[in-house]
Amino acid sequence: MHLIIAEKNISANRIAGILAGNEKVRAVREGSVSTYSFDTKTVVGLKGHVVEVDFEPGYTNWRSETHPPRTLIDAGVIKKPTEKKIVSLIQKLAKKADLVTIATDYDTEGELIGKEAYELVRAVNPNVSINRARFSAITPTEIRRAFENLADLDFALAAAGEARQSIDLMWGASLTRFISIAARRGGANILSVGRVQSPTLAMIVEREREIESFVPETYWMLSLETEKEETAIEARHTHGRFDDHAEALAAKERTREPLTVTDIKEGQKKDRAPTPLDTTSFIVAASRLGFSAANAMRIAEDLYMNGYISYPRTDNTVYPKSLNLNGILKTLRGTAFDADVAWVEKNRRPVPTRGKKESTDHPPIHPAGAASREALAGDRWKIYELVVRRFLATLSPDATWATIKCLFDAAGEPYTATGGRLIDPGWRRVYPYSEAKENILPTFAVGERLAIREVTLEEKQTQPPPRYSQSKLIQVMEELGLGTKSTRHEVIGKLVSRRYVQGNPLRPTLVGRAVTDALDNHADTITEPEMTRTLEEHMQLIKERQRTRDDVIDESREMLHRVFDELEAHEEEIGEEIREQTAEEHTVGPCPVCGEDLRIRHTGASQFIGCTGYPECRFNVSLPGSMWGRAIRVDEVCPEHRLAHVRLIRKGAPPWNIGCPLCSHIKSNVEAFRMMPGMTDDLMRRLHARHIYTVYEIATMQPEELAAVAGVTESAAADLAAEAGEVLTILRRRTELRKFLRKIVPPRRGRSHAKIFAKLLDEGIGDIAALSRARPATLKKAGIGEKETEELLTRSREICHERTLKEAGVPAVSLKKYREAGITSPDAFCLLPIPYLASKTGLNPETVYKHVEKVCLHLGRPVPAKVSRKAFERGREELLAVPGIGEATLDRLMLAGIYDAETLTSADPAAASAITGIAAATIRAYIAHLK
């Protein structure tokens, strides 16, 4: 069998189709992986890298004494599978193969991915011959040519990729750990560092600094307004920007009629049709439609997977010869673009436009299939339409403008006006995304005199450079060689998820600035794009076999050690700097009680807002637990409390805007206040004025303090505190009920726990005890199913029973034994005979008596007579001596309170029979025997 390994599934499919020619290809899905077979050949696709580099075992603990971050520099690197299913399928197929061909993309990463496959094959089949097919496009001619000219894997090319992997891992991981540990950040708050992300972040921080330090300069623009044929025309002074106000004023003073036309220059200008789309220009075009980089790529990948557009990750802006442009136009006929296609076919430019970058891996992004607006709703259609229209535009003629430049003289002061008119829209007909702004001037004649309506001197200010938009940043990253077409948008996503930057345009956060500062000061190698350039030069040398992989990595190790010399010498200082700079990130504003800073605090699963004046000031505001999202500060500020708004953010969930934490705190506690019978609006106002917002505070305050705050007598204050305590109990029980419901009733669409809970509350069911007494019909009305109702009732009764028994004073250890014996209700304690309970549980009857006594007293029921251990054991012997009574019969008799000879002889056989199920005659026989 000849095994062919491609870079991805879709390539495998297409390669198989081409190589099979007229033969039928059998597609087989094994799990989630497909193979394509024909003749004796099987083609299988990888998923890019199917293995990943990591450190050898022993380096997982970040805070290890023996393996601090620096030791990662010299740690061994291993490859471990990330796509286990594909790895095992490749190895299964490799065992049977007598020839293996690596057919991954022809670039450095592709060669490395090929080498990974090579190693997987070698591990299970050491002798099979392995070769390499190199092609620059998956087209019939290219693929056939490649398979007729099979070569060997280029190990030097792959080694260049391996050097990049190792260097990225050791720099990224060691510096990430170092900085995170120094700043005492862990878990979701680590501070990451990397060859691509750190310079990108540094650019954003740098731009923000430029904006902050920008000193605007004032300048003046001089213009006049004239008119012809009742249209107003604006002409600007040819001096342009005046930096000197006096000079501008003088020019304005000199400007007077007559205004004479001195020259007219007419011309034509071509407006070139746009070039084919590579990933970056696609992201730029999509951003004009309002798509973020990541969203545009996500949609493009979806369209690609469904065959509507070509591969969206490409650096190519030139259509390859092999691309069938006519075929694509034909595909688009009959779609919503029918008229546009017809126009393009009729007016087509001789050669399609071409951009500056030409690469061979993939063609520019172009339509691959026909789609309808109905099939692709909303955003997907917008992106598809963009790709289609751009494709059409690249085949369309340039647009042509008629331009006119008119020069005027106003008593010696020169002015000019320019106009433009679109005479042939060309490509703009099919690509309406950039507006063509016309400015049509009336026809002038040289020497013509005009009136001056107004002369305007406008004062203006120079503007700071703009913040980076996502698309602009991706363009700059590309210019600097940072990241790849596939990763640039992900890098921005990473900076956002690390909370280094926010917004679009992108602004750095305090954390982002602090990390950039720390790295700039002590490890600037990693914040410069230079590192990537050097790495690429070294990789080039490896490819040319002028240097080895290990030699390059060793040099990088040496550099990183020097960086660590500097970092370790300043660890304390670096950590403190970062902590100091980022404290503000958690500060929401002044404490209403003492005026110190209020800060968001995270402690494990809970989070709250506390006062930095703690413990002197104990003011705090509770926040929903971190399961609802991590609390962060946002820019908006509450005008009333001067506190920053708070938002909970959680992966995969929309953010929960809490708003002003104090407003929200007050609002959520007002309802509880109103549950207190003695609460009035006036009293509530007084409490709020003294920053008392919770029932809990009232319940725990000293009466005299509360009396002073509320302006009532101490005894009234004590009543209030008692009421508050009762409200707390009610609320606690409600919470308990809520938790209980959540555990048993699974949430369903249209039936949230909140809804059910509200309905139960309406029915007066506010705690588990009330629930245990509820009628099934009531629960059904609240939207709870029959089975769930049954379970709710059973479980809630169990809980109530157990609670009563605990309250009565039955110890938990004994409760367990009763439960195991099936004795759970308090009634069972009061009604069942003590010997029976003792026998069932194996407990001492005297202990049982103590429990029964407690329960009966607790419930106000009569306490049964005590049975001593001696009497109990003697009774057993007496009864077991009676012929016909064994252990089983004894158990039954005990149920009827019969546990010794005396209780048996005095028993009423009929009654005892009814309880025990033993025939009355048999019981009479036992009694006769004893007598």
Next chain:
DNA sequence: GCAAGGTC
């Protein structure tokens, strides 16, 4: 728990 690079 860490990077960057493939791909989904």
